[in-house]
Amino acid sequence: MMKNVSILGSTGSIGRNTLQVIEHLSDKFNIVGLAAGKNTKLLKKQVEKFKPKVVSLERTEDAQEIMQAYSHLGLRVVSGREGAEEIAQIEDNDIVVCAITGINGLLPTLAAVKAGKRVALANKESMVVAGSLLKKEANRTGAEIIPVDSEHSGVFQCLVKENRENIKRVILTASGGPFFRTPKEDMQKITLEEALNHPRWKMGAKVTIDSATLMNKGLELIEAKWLFDLHPQQLEILIHPQSIVHSLVEMKDGSVLAQMSTTDMRIPIQYALTYPQREKAPVASLDLSQIQSLDFFEVDTNKFPLIKIARLALKEGGSFPVALNAANEEVVDAFLKKKLRFSEVYDVIREAVEAHDTREVNSIEEIFQIDREIKMKTRKIIEQRC
Ligand SMILES: NC(=O)c1ccc[n+]([C@@H]2O[C@H](COP(=O)([O-])OP(=O)(O)OC[C@H]3O[C@@H](n4cnc5c(N)ncnc54)[C@H](OP(=O)(O)O)[C@@H]3O)[C@@H](O)[C@H]2O)c1
Known part of the structure; x- marks a missing residue:
């Protein structure tokens, strides 16, 4: 069944990698919401390609620019912290990828957890500052927090x-x-x-x-x-x-x-989306004979x-x-x-x-x-x- 995904921080490194995964698995995932900071140029390209229903930008003036450019698409454009929180709580969301950097990502991440859906968590700072509250809230709402950080x-x-x-x-x-x-x-x-x-x-x-x-x-x-x-x-x-x-x-x-895997963030991102299933990924196979040695140090x-x-x-x-x-x-x-x-x-x-x-x-x-x-x-x- 097709799953609806929203990305908080779509113009960043994790956001762009997530969109690559979604493009590759376009028969399984569909974008409904994108929240960005200030990169209107890239967000416009993402809107044209992935056709979300709602997008959010940090500043009102940037939101107005996007609104004017895409009024014909019936796109809803919101802004600020509340805008990112709205994306996190879109009714149709099945998965919210939380990839806004720093404590700025906390309230949108909390909003996603409160909505009780799957949260693919890249924004580690949210867990660092509010781990206890996020866990409590996830227990209450049934939200599944799946890590995106490669180690986790x-x-x-x-x-x-x-x-x-x-x-x-x-x-x-x-x-x-x-x-x-x-x-x-x-x-x-x-x-x-x-x-x-x-x-x-x-x-x-x-x-x-x-x-x-x-x-x-x-x-x-x-x-x-x-x-x-x-x-x-x-x-x-x-x-x-x-x-x-x-x-x-x-x-x-x-x-x-x-x-183990090759050094490619698309692997943990894809897993957070497809878990408990696995899907083919457009990444290189790990060739340990080429790497030859694995070193570990204190x-x-x-x-x-x-x-x-x-x-x-x-x-x-x-x-x-x-x-x-x-x-x-x-x-x-x-x-x-x-x-x-x-x-x-x-x-x-x-x-x-x-x-x-x-x-x-x-x-x-x-x-x-x-x-x-x-x-x-x-x-x-x-x-x-x-
Ligand atoms: N990159 C990785 O490989 C990696 C690996 C593991 C964990 N993480 C974690 O994932 C998070 C994101 O990392 P990243 O490397 O993707 O960072 P990044 O490239 O700097 O991207 C950050 C994203 O957040 C957006 N943003 C920043 N402030 C915002 C605000 N106030 N409101 C709305 N959007 C805002 C940025 O928008 P604009 O660019 O449009 O301003 C951008 O889309 C971090 O917590 C990081 O520790 C990253």
């Missing part, structure tokens, strides 16, 4: 026929980013262009920088805790530069399950100290992950605007969260309040350094 999709795939009580530990792999082999003393000289040049994955700017600092892996630990109900001590990271093994799950009897937390703070946030829970995510979002934004050096990223984040008094968070309003407070504090720290 790997764990999910390993566990399809397993009893989760039998898990001993989960190991998320990390490519190590562009600076895995950079000597610690040379980390001072890293430029924005070098940090944006990821050796394995082509992704949006924010997640690419997070991959260079390894904060991405820290956020993924917290995401995994909520997705798979794991204790912090059950979660580990291994550097695996080939990015072929996406995750490993050790069961209590000593068996270790691994999920993370050097002296070189990538954000992993230590992320582990602390994982252990403490409550408002700490919210604070850490807020500081990180502000710092990455400043680094992308060249207001901060790569070598300052850790110091600023540490200073922004070290005095944070961890408390329970019980509402979305509290999450946004902490996010605002920490972002303001981080901006001040950055300004003092400029």
Whole structure:
């Protein structure tokens, strides 16, 4: 049966890859809604090709431009946060792909969970800051949260026929980013262009920088805790530069399950759409004889100290992950605007969260309040350094 899909963040890296999957499986999936940020040019092309019923843009003026261009199609055009939430809750949706970056994706993701449909989750920051609330809401509405992040999709795939009580530990792999082999003393000289040049994955700017600092892996630990109900001590990271093994799950009897594939986000995206079925994908076969060796290394937390703070946030829970995510979002934004050096990223984040008094968070309003407070504090720290 044909399934209706809406994409939040359709103009981004995950959004574009999702549309490729849908084009390939056009006899199974149909686009009903697309939400974008500011890229009107690309959204127009997507409208012409996929003919959604509703689209949303971040700004009203961009929405008006689209409305005028496509009035003849009977397209509904909405805008702002409410616009993205409307796309998440389109009655006809069977699946909502949540791929807006950062905490900006939280309310639309929550709206999708509240609608009780399948949520293909790429927006890891939502789980990091509001994992408990999203899980509670999904239990209430029956929404299925299927991970899109390749590591979490790997764990999910390993566990399809397993009893989760039998898990001993989960190991998320990390490519190590562009600076895995950079000597610690040379980390001072890293430029924005070098940090944006990821050796394995082509992704949006924010997640690419997070991959260079390894904060991405820290956020993924917290995401995994909520997705798979794991204790912090059950979660580990291994550097695996080939990015072929996406995750490993050790069961209590000593068996270790691994999920492997070529480095292509269309594989986990497609799985999140077709689960529990599998469909042919337009991706290269994995040829291990060409790759020859698969290497695994411990993370050097002296070189990538954000992993230590992320582990602390994982252990403490409550408002700490919210604070850490807020500081990180502000710092990455400043680094992308060249207001901060790569070598300052850790110091600023540490200073922004070290005095944070961890408390329970019980509402979305509290999450946004902490996010605002920490972002303001981080901006001040950055300004003092400029
Ligand atoms: N890329 C990957 O391979 C990958 C892998 C695993 C997980 N993820 C996660 O998936 C999420 C998306 O990553 P990405 O690489 O696809 O990022 P990206 O390329 O930067 O795309 C982000 C998308 O969100 C839209 N957007 C941003 N702010 C918005 C707002 N306020 N309202 C509506 N739309 C907004 C952007 O629109 P415009 O471009 O139109 O402004 C774009 O469509 C992140 O949470 C990331 O951590 C990504």
